[in-house]
Every structure is written in C-alpha cells, then in structure tokens.
Amino acid sequence: xxxxxxxxxxxxxxxxxxxxxxxxxxxxxxxxxxxxxxxxxxxxxxxxxxxxxxxxxxxxxxxxxxxxxxxxxxxxxxxxxxxxxxxxxxxxxxxxxxxxxxxxxxxxxxxxxxxxxxxxxxxxxxxxxxxxxxxxxxxxxxxxxxxxxxxxxxxxxxxxxxxxxxxxxxxxxxxxxxxxxxxxxxxxxxxxxxxxxxxxxxxxxxxxxxxxxxxxxxxxxxxxxxxxxxxxxxxxxxxxxxxxxxxxxxxxxxxxxxxxxxxxxxxxxxxxxxxxxxxxxxxxxxxxxxxxxxxxxxxxxxxxxxxxxxxxxxxxxxxxxxxxxxxxxxxxxxxxxxxxxxxxxxxxxxxxxxxxxxxxxxxxxxxxxxxxxxxxxxxxxxxxxxxxxxxxxxxxxxxxxxxxxxxxxxxxxxxxxxxxxxxxxxxxxxxxxxxxxxxxxxxxxxxxxxxxxxxxxxxxxxxxxxxxxxxxxxxxxxxxxxxxxxxxxxxxxxxxxxxxxxxxxxxxxxxxxxxxxxxxxxxxxxxxxxxxxxxxxxxxxxxxxxxxxxxxxxxxxxxxxxxxxxxxxxxxxxxxxxxxxxxxxxxxxxxxxx
Numbered sequence: 001x002x003x004x005x006x007x008x009x010x011x012x013x014x015x016x017x018x019x020x021x022x023x024x025x026x027x028x029x030x031x032x033x034x035x036x037x038x039x040x041x042x043x044x045x046x047x048x049x050x051x052x053x054x055x056x057x058x059x060x061x062x063x064x065x066x067x068x069x070x071x072x073x074x075x076x077x078x079x080x081x082x083x084x085x086x087x088x089x090x091x092x093x094x095x096x097x098x099x100x101x102x103x104x105x106x107x108x109x110x111x112x113x114x115x116x117x118x119x120x121x122x123x124x125x126x127x128x129x130x131x132x133x134x135x136x137x138x139x140x141x142x143x144x145x146x147x148x149x150x151x152x153x154x155x156x157x158x159x160x161x162x163x164x165x166x167x168x169x170x171x172x173x174x175x176x177x178x179x180x181x182x183x184x185x186x187x188x189x190x191x192x193x194x195x196x197x198x199x200x201x202x203x204x205x206x207x208x209x210x211x212x213x214x215x216x217x218x219x220x221x222x223x224x225x226x227x228x229x230x231x232x233x234x235x236x237x238x239x240x241x242x243x244x245x246x247x248x249x250x251x252x253x254x255x256x257x258x259x260x261x262x263x264x265x266x267x268x269x270x271x272x273x274x275x276x277x278x279x280x281x282x283x284x285x286x287x288x289x290x291x292x293x294x295x296x297x298x299x300x301x302x303x304x305x306x307x308x309x310x311x312x313x314x315x316x317x318x319x320x321x322x323x324x325x326x327x328x329x330x331x332x333x334x335x336x337x338x339x340x341x342x343x344x345x346x347x348x349x350x351x352x353x354x355x356x357x358x359x360x361x362x363x364x365x366x367x368x369x370x371x372x373x374x375x376x377x378x379x380x381x382x383x384x385x386x387x388x389x390x391x392x393x394x395x396x397x398x399x400x401x402x403x404x405x406x407x408x409x410x411x412x413x414x415x416x417x418x419x420x421x422x423x424x425x426x427x428x429x430x431x432x433x434x435x436x437x438x439x440x441x442x443x444x445x446x447x448x449x450x451x452x453x454x455x456x457x458x459x460x461x462x463x464x465x466x467x468x469x470x471x472x473x474x475x476x477x478x479x480x481x482x483x484x485x486x487x488x489x490x491x492x493x494x495x496x497x498x499x500x501x502x503x504x505x506x507x508x509x510x511x512x513x514x515x516x517x518x519x520x521x522x523x524x525x526x527x528x529x530x531x532x533x534x535x536x537x538x539x540x541x542x543x544x545x546x547x548x549x550x551x552x553x554x555x556x557x558x559x560x561x562x563x564x565x566x567x568x569x570x571x572x573x574x575x576x577x578x579x580x581x582x583x584x585x586x587x588x589x590x591x592x593x594x
Contacts, residue, residue: 001074005023006022007022008043009023013094014079016077021074022072024070024072027062027065028041037053038051038052048094049089053097062101067115068110068114071103072104076097077095077096078095080092112125137552144545148260151264152216152256159255162210164210165215166195173193180194181193185581196220202215202240205240206527206530211242213238217236219235228483229550239533241531243530251273253535254272257478258271265544269425269428276429277291279431279432284301287325287405291479292427293429302380303323310373312372313397314395317398323398323403325407326381333392343355343394343410350409360388360389365378428479430476432476433473434472436456439469446468450473451489452501454475454492456501460494463501474490475487475488484536486534491530
C-alpha cells in the first residue's frame with residue numbers, strides 16, 4: 001500500500017464500501033458526538049469524513065490535535081446512515097472508520113480560522129497567504145487560473161501562434177508607467193529595467209520574420225493598486241501578428257475570449273463580432289472609454305438646448321465653453337426626496353458643482369430647474385432623452401472632460417444602486433478610433449494621447465494635412481463589463497512616419513534616434529506591417545471567477561502599498577550587496593541632491 005494514500009479525499013464512493021483505504025490531508029473540522037470523534041479530512045481535491053472511536057490508541061492524540069494538523073489515516077470505507085448522508089459532498093454517502101493514524105505534521109493554532117466564512121483582515125490574509133490559499137474559494141480561484149492559462153495556450157496554438165519568450169532584464173522605457181530598476185554589478189552606475197510589457201521585443205520578432213507570436217507574459221509596473229490592477233507585476237496574453245489588419249486581430253481576440261469565457265463560466269457571453277464604439281462616442285454616451293454595456297443608461301448632450309435658456313447657470317457656462325450632459329433614467333419618478341438629495345451629494349463629492357434634474361410625473365414636469373425652462377425646451381429635452389411619465393433626467397454642466405467623468409461616475413452609481421446591471425452576462429465591446437494626439441495641459445501643445453508607436457489612420461498624409469487633434473490612430477481597447485481587458489494597435493512600421501509623428505509631439509529626430517534606436521534601426525532593414533494586443537490574464541480570471549478584486553485570483557499578491565507582507569518585501573539588503581552594486585543609500589534629506 002502507498003505510504004500516504006490509496007485515494008484522494010474526493011474519490012471514495014458507495015462502491016468502495018467494505019474496502020480498506022488510506023488518505024492523507026489536513027484536519028479541517030472536528031466534532032465530538034457522544035464520545036465518537038468525527039473529522040473532515042481535506043486535501044487539494046475535496047473532503048472525506050473520518051470516524052474515530054475512543055477505543056483507538058490515537059483517539060486522545062487526535063482529540064487534542066489542532067485544526068490544520070496533517071495526518072495519514074488508514075481504515076475501512078463504510079456507508080453512512082441514511083440520515084447522515086451529505087448530498088453536497090461527492091463523498092457524502094460514505095465515511096472512513098479509522099484503524100491507523102500517523103500525525104505527519106502537527107499544527108499550531110492558526111491565526112486565520114479556515115472552516116468558516118468569516119471576514120478576515122486583509123493584512124492577516126496576505127501575511128499568512130499560504131493559509132488563506134487553503135480556503136475553498138481562493139484555492140479554487142487559483143486552480144481556475146491555471147486551467148484558464150492552459151486553455152488560452154491551446155487556443156492560441158490552434159490559431160497558428162507560437163509562444164516565444166522575451167527578456168526580463170531589459171532597458172528602461174521612457175514612456176508609460178514607472179519602471180522597476182535593477183542595478184548592474186558589472187557595469188558601474190548602469191541599470192536594467194523589468195519590462196512593463198514585451199512591446200519592443202514582440203515588434204522586433206515581427207521584423208525578424210516570425211509571423212504569429214504569443215506569450216503568457218509577466219509585466220512589471222511601479223504603479224498604484226486598484227481593484228482591477230495589482231501593483232508590481234501582472235500577466236497578459238501578449239500577441240503580435242505580421243501582415244495583419246485590425247479586423248483580423250479582433251477576430252482572434254473574440255474567438256479566444258468567447259471560447260474561454262464560455263468554457264469556464266455559465267454566464268451568457270456576447271457572440272462575435274463585438275460592438276465597436278468610437279472613442280469620441282464612448283466618452284459622450286458612457287462618460288468613459290471602458291463602458292459597462294450591461295448598464296442601459298446612455299448619456300446625451302443637450303448643450304444647445306440650454307445655450308439660450310433662462311437657466312443662466314448652464315447658459316452662461318455653455319457660452320464659456322462648458323457642455324451639458326444628460327442622464328435619462330426610466331421609472332424612478334416615485335423615488336423619495338432623500339434619493340435625489342443623496343445623488344446630488346454624490347455628484348458634489350466627485351467634483352460637480354451640483355446635479356440638476358427633471359421629473360416626469362404623469363402630466364406634470366417637476367424639478368428644481370423646471371421654472372427656468374420654456375415649454376419648447378422641456379419638450380426638446382423629453383424628445384432627446386425619450387422621457388415619458390415616470391422618468392427622470394439628470395444634468396451635469398462642466399468643461400467637456402470633467403462633464404464626461406462626472407456623468408460617467410453618476411451613470412455607474414445609478415446602474416448599481418437601481419440594480420439595472422444584469423450580473424449573468426458578459427458584455428464585450430471594442431473602443432476604436434482613439435485620437436493620436438491631445439493637448440498637453442501645461443504647454444497647450446499636441447502630445448501623444450495613447451501609444452506613440454501606433455499607425456495614424458491615413459498614414460503620412462494624415463500627419464501632413466490634418467490638424468493634430470483631428471488625427472485618429474489605429475488603436476483599440478477590448479472592454480468587458482466595464483473592465484478594460486487590453487489595449488492594442490496596428491503599429492507604425494515606417495521610419496519616416498515615426499519621425500513625423502514624434503515631430504508633431506515636439507520631439508526632434510535626435511530624440512527618436514536616442515530613445516528608440518533599436519526599433520527605429522530595425523525598421524530601416526525592412527519591417528512588415530504588423531499589429532497586436534495583450535489581454536490581461538489576471539482580469540480575465542477575475543471576471544470569470546466573479547471576483548471584485550484582482551487579489552482574489554493571484555496566489556501571492558502584494559497589498560495596496562506594493563508590499564509582500566508574507567516575504568517582507570521590499571526589504572533592506574546588506575552593506576556588502578550595496579557595495580558590490582556601487583550603491584549608497586541617501587537619507588530623505590539628501591533626496592534630489594546630486
């Protein structure tokens with residue numbers, strides 16, 4: 001007989017009754033019923049109930065044993081009484097009557113109580129993550145993550161992609177988030193950087209003649225944590241293709257995502273092709289570039305209606321360059337005054353000066369701003385918002401960017417508070433036609449708005465003939481249920497277009513040649529048209545596992561301060577290590593000094 005187990009803890013069934021079995025695992029629960037000890041034994045796979053009679057020599061030892069003690073038990077598989085069958089367990093019709101027991105490793109009292117569903121402080125969960133990972137939900141999430149990654153690989157291979165590895169130690173990137181730097185021992189005063197993404201390398205693979213690349217790629221960015229973003233490191237399904245159009249990239253991503261979400265979730269998943277929403281339209285209708293399409297509320301612009309109205313607060317603002325965004329909501333006219341007051345307070349908390357609204361109550365229109373509007377203006381608002389009896393329209397007035405942000409956050413809050421969001425569906429979309437440039441807030445000059453290495457729509461002609469803020473790029477984001485899954489682009493593979501694109505953003509050719517010499521020089525030796533994208537693996541798993549925080553699908557995440565409480569990282573290092581790297585730590589008073 002195997003020294004540790006003949007079966008795993010999820011395998012025994014009624015057909016095994018009368019046989020001898022050996023199991024190994026952790027003591028998950030204990031119950032003393034009339035002097036007989038019942039133990040739920042847990043391993044990676046499931047649970048089996050053990051029965052220990054007081055006549056056994058090890059009875060007292062198991063009675064004293066703490067939960068999470070590791071044991072190996074041998075005994076007879078016995079059918080349970082009809083009244084004690086547990087239909088929720090695969091092994092619920094049998095139990096193991098223990099004849100032999102070996103305590104493999106005794107446990108101390110755990111700082112986290114594992115059998116219950118009680119909330120536990122995040123600090124404790126992260127410090128004792130190896131215990132937290134024993135919890136069923138989190139344990140299953142990590143197993144699910146493994147299966148999803150394996151399935152993603154198979155999907156990519158079936159579509160003709162090959163997986164290639166790119167360097168982890170590379171050069172610092174002048175664009176994007178902050179780098180994690182790695183000092184070189186050999187090259188005094190010089191640093192490697194951990195890759196924010198394999199962007200340059202995957203493009204160079206296309207120049208090298210590899211046609212379809214993918215990688216489950218680790219990426220490193222020194223940025224703050226969010227519910228859908230882990231600080232430090234994350235993984236993405238990185239892909240790049242040569243001689244490819246935007247439509248072909250969309251087709252690959254749609255196939256992979258739809259197949260993956262349908263395989264691992266019972267929710268309804270959008271069919272292909274996903275809806276495509278231009279960036280400008282998304283900012284108007286949803287107030288953001290990652291809209292949750294499960295929310296039926298759509299924002300519309302009504303600046304023209306207020307421009308010459310008697311509502312001077314809005315009319316004067318519109319004449320000064322502000323806009324008015326409206327949010328029509330069906331069937332909430334009977335909500336209490338406190339509902340509207342709380343919504344106004346929320347709007348003010350996110351930067352709005354207030355929140356105007358009109359209520360269509362049967363044949364009467366009510367609301368604080370009604371007295372300032374003519375019948376024709378009220379009719380125009382009703383027509384624009386499709387308002388009928390029982391409906392309400394809310395209004396936000398501000399500069400375009402602020403109005404979009406505020407209206408978007410109010411839309412999200414209304415969708416959640418009014419339970420308008422169907423939680424049983426995955427709604428996907430593409431955000432397309434991002435602007436190539438935007439105005440820099442400090443200088444007022446054109447600056448890259450998204451990805452400087454994207455191909456402008458219209459190529460060189462667009463750069464030469466169009467106003468910078470009117471130029472669109474072949475850039476796109478994939479969005480699911482309000483979560484940005486990935487960004488991608490058709491790349492600019494022509495040196496002359498790269499020089500011109502950077503010139504418009506205020507960078508001379510010498511800057512391009514210094515900062516991006518590897519890519520630029522490679523393009524001078526013949527680069528194929530190419531493009532790609534990189535869906536976030538962590539976010540995909542988070543959505544499929546129906547978790548609200550990305551830390552619930554990562555085995556060993558950092559906390560919100562980018563600390564690993566379990567391994568005590570980041571930490572100080574020895575003076576010897578610092579000397580080898582020619583590094584001296586300065587105090588805060590020395591910061592910023594040469």
